[in-house]
Amino acid sequence: MELRQLAHFLAVVEERHFTRAARRVHLTQSSLSASIRALERELDSELFVRSTRNVEVTEAGRALLPHARQALAAAEAGRDAVAGVHGLLRGQLAIGMIQTFGLIPLPALLTRYHRLHPGVTLRLRHGSAGSLVTAVAQGELELAFVDHPLGHHSDRVTVLSLGREALVLAVAAGDSLAARRQQRLAGLADRDFVEYRPDSALRATIDAACREAGLERRIRCEADTVGDLVELVAQGFGVALLPPLALSPAGERVVGIATDPPIRREIAVVSAADRPPTPAAAALLDLLP
Template identity: 45%
Template structure:
């Protein structure tokens, strides 16, 4: 099994189209098709269902995709490791981050990394914590800054960065604004502004209300922090968010949440196992540990 066959397979799986994948790889479409056929012959099974508009993975193709991504990530890590031994950090740093994450200044950290390692290409992907955890575990990201969403495993480990309580944000004219502090039970009848279910703050809020056996209605679902703050600012709902979000919109009223036990918003760095962690990811973590880089 040749590495180029796996590279071609992953590209077609990502693009779901032979022509687009060939253009991205800068190879001929006929050459790409021949590469995929050779891989299918070797594995003695079809990897794609081909139609006139797109291609989709067969069950065997889905099984191969995760392994192929891990193999290619390992090869990249091997190249980077050799370069690091030679005294030059090269290659690519693929980083995932949830938006407005606590405990780390992502932009400042990447700027410091660029100054120290100008030959490393930086790629940043923003998404919900659950999605980027999957990306790290699959080898598609070198590391990620996110909310702890699962226990450590043989494919994913977490390095704690910070923790903070959750806070209710509401319009200053809202009846709750004078309450001083609220419980999940007191919020049960409210309309909520919240993130998509795979975002860290949403998952934690869901856990808080489930533990209190309180149903809630998410009337407005967003995928960015500023939209959430705008909607709360217009009085369209309340939001339960990490405490540091309150500093982004001083005009809103922030209320502590009582009766949540030990439920907190915990930020972590998600990495693959130590032996699979790339030199670039290790260098970024070393920078993060410096006092001047603490978020």
């Protein structure tokens, strides 16, 4: 079993299509198919069920998948470690990030990282905190910037807290509440709310705080992206509870008001508990304040 065969196997798993996978690994389709067949013969198991429309992974393929990822990650980490001895970081760094991450301006942090380590290619993935934590635990991501609660696989990651922040009540600039410095949560029962996706940790934090305050929100719209949510507030569709940094793209069209009681959330960066960070990941962690 060779690393290149495992890379070919992983490409087919992720693309679910031999032609797309072949393009991804820069092979002809016939060469990729031959590589997969050789791997199947060596393992004496079919790894894929092929059809005219797509490719499905067999039970044997699913069993091989985490080990293939680990082997390829270990090989990449070895190459990066050797390069690090010579003072040069290289390779890829896969990072997860929730859309509503606050406190730390991550685009600025990643730009600084790129200037220091131009040989590292960054891959960013957005998702819910729970899905990103799972991806880190399973080796699909090196690091993830998330908020609490972390979800079902929190026991499989190492958590570095980056601090806590208070959410704000976001209202349109022309709203009657915009001139206030603070707003009681219990006094918002007659307001229309726009909300972020129900599977997010942010939503779980907001739901819990509103229950504690006795506020039953009148939710009129849910959005999958924070940008859409902020724009809905700017247009006067409703109000929302959001991290302060999320309001920045709207400029003066949206005002953030402190809430009483405050709604605080903890944000963190997580890495896998069963393996040390790669040199590329460690270099990014070193830049955190």
